[in-house]
Amino acid sequence: MDLDTLRRTLLQRLESDRRFGLTHLPKPQGAFDLSFLRDVGEGLESDEAGAAVSVAARNVAIAPQPVATPSSAGLFDLPAAVVPVGENIAPPNTERSEASRADRVSTLKVLSERVAGCVRCGELAATRTQTVFGVGNPEAAIFFLGEAPGADEDRIGEPFVGRAGQLLDKIIGACRLTRDDIYIGNILKCRPPGNRNPAPIEAANCREYLSAQIATVDPDYIVCWGRVAAENLLGTKEAIGKLRKRFFTYGRAKVAVTYHPSYLLRNPPAKKDVWDDMKWLFRDMGVDLDAGRKGEAGDRERG
Ligand code: URA
Numbered sequence: 001m002d003l004d005t006l007r008r009t010l011l012q013r014l015e016s017d018r019r020f021g022l023t024h025l026p027k028p029q030g031a032f033d034l035s036f037l038r039d040v041g042e043g044l045e046s047d048e049a050g051a052a053v054s055v056a057a058r059n060v061a062i063a064p065q066p067v068a069t070p071s072s073a074g075l076f077d078l079p080a081a082v083v084p085v086g087e088n089i090a091p092p093n094t095e096r097s098e099a100s101r102a103d104r105v106s107t108l109k110v111l112s113e114r115v116a117g118c119v120r121c122g123e124l125a126a127t128r129t130q131t132v133f134g135v136g137n138p139e140a141a142i143f144f145l146g147e148a149p150g151a152d153e154d155r156i157g158e159p160f161v162g163r164a165g166q167l168l169d170k171i172i173g174a175c176r177l178t179r180d181d182i183y184i185g186n187i188l189k190c191r192p193p194g195n196r197n198p199a200p201i202e203a204a205n206c207r208e209y210l211s212a213q214i215a216t217v218d219p220d221y222i223v224c225w226g227r228v229a230a231e232n233l234l235g236t237k238e239a240i241g242k243l244r245k246r247f248f249t250y251g252r253a254k255v256a257v258t259y260h261p262s263y264l265l266r267n268p269p270a271k272k273d274v275w276d277d278m279k280w281l282f283r284d285m286g287v288d289l290d291a292g293r294k295g296e297a298g299d300r301e302r303g
Pocket residue numbers: 146147148149150153158159160161162164165186
C-alpha cells in the first residue's frame with residue numbers, strides 16, 4: 001500500500017470510528033501456606049513439593065479482528081465493536097494440544113498485543129491504564145480464571161496483585177504451587193471503572209481473547225473464581241454454593257467453581273470451603289493435599 005492510500009485508509013477508519021461514537025483512544029500500553037486459613041482456625045504445613053498436574057497443547061489460529069458494528073449511543077455507551085457471540089471464538093480444545101512451549105509463548109504474545117490495542121469496549125478502553133492479559137505457565141495444567149482487573153491490576157498490568165491476589169497467592173502456596181506453575185487470567189482484560197461487574201457485552205467482546213488464551217494454554221483444569229467467571233465460562237446463573245464440588249467441562253478441560261478471593265476477604269469463614277474445594281480438586285489430580293506430596297510439579301513434562 002502506498003503512503004497516500006495508507007493515509008486515506010487511516011482517515012476513513014478514524015472517521016468511521018468517530019461516527020460509531022468513539023470519543024477516546026486508549027492510553028498507550030506501557031513497555032509492556034494454609035496461613036490463609038488462619039482466621040478460620042486451621043493450619044497448613046508448607047511443603048516445597050509441587051502438586052501433580054498435566055499439560056497439553058495445540059496451535060491456535062488467531063482469528064482476525066471482528067468488524068465493528070455501530071453503537072446506538074454516545075459517550076461511554078459504546079461497546080463500539082460488538083463481537084457477535086460465536087464469531088472468531090476459538091472452540092474449546094477437544095484434544096490435547098501438541099504445540100511447543102515456544103509456540104504457545106509466541107501465540108500468547110500476539111494475543112496480548114492485540115488485547116493491548118483493543119477498543120471494543122469504549123468506556124473500558126478510555127479509562128484503563130493498561131490491559132491485563134494474563135500471566136503464568138503457558139503449558140500450565142491449571143488455569144485460574146478470575147473476573148476482571150481491579151485498581152492494582154490496572155496499575156501493574158498483572159492479574160490478582162491486589163489484596164484478593166495476595167490471598168490467592170496464599171491459596172496457591174497452600175496447594176504447594178507457585179504462580180509460575182499455573183496460568184492466571186480474567187474474563188475481562190480491562191478494569192471496569194469503580195470495579196463494577198463486567199457488562200455482558202464487555203464479556204462478549206473479550207471472549208475471543210479468553211477462548212484463544214485457554215485454547216493456547218490448553219489446561220487440564222480450569223478453576224472459576226467467583227460467580228462472574230463461572231457465569232461467563234459455563235453460561236450458568238446458579239449460585240456458587242450449588243456449583244462447588246462438581247466438575248463441568250470446557251472442551252477437554254475439567255472446570256471447577258469456587259468462591260472468589262474478594263468474597264473470602266469479606267467472609268473469612270468461607271476460606272474453609274475454598275480449601276475443601278482445593279483438596280477435592282487436587283484429589284482428582286491424584287494429589288492429597290492433606291497427606292503431603294504425591295505428585296510432580298505443576299509444569300509436568302509433556303508426553
Ligand atoms: N479480581 C479478579 O477477578 N481478577 C483480578 O485480576 C483481580 C481481582
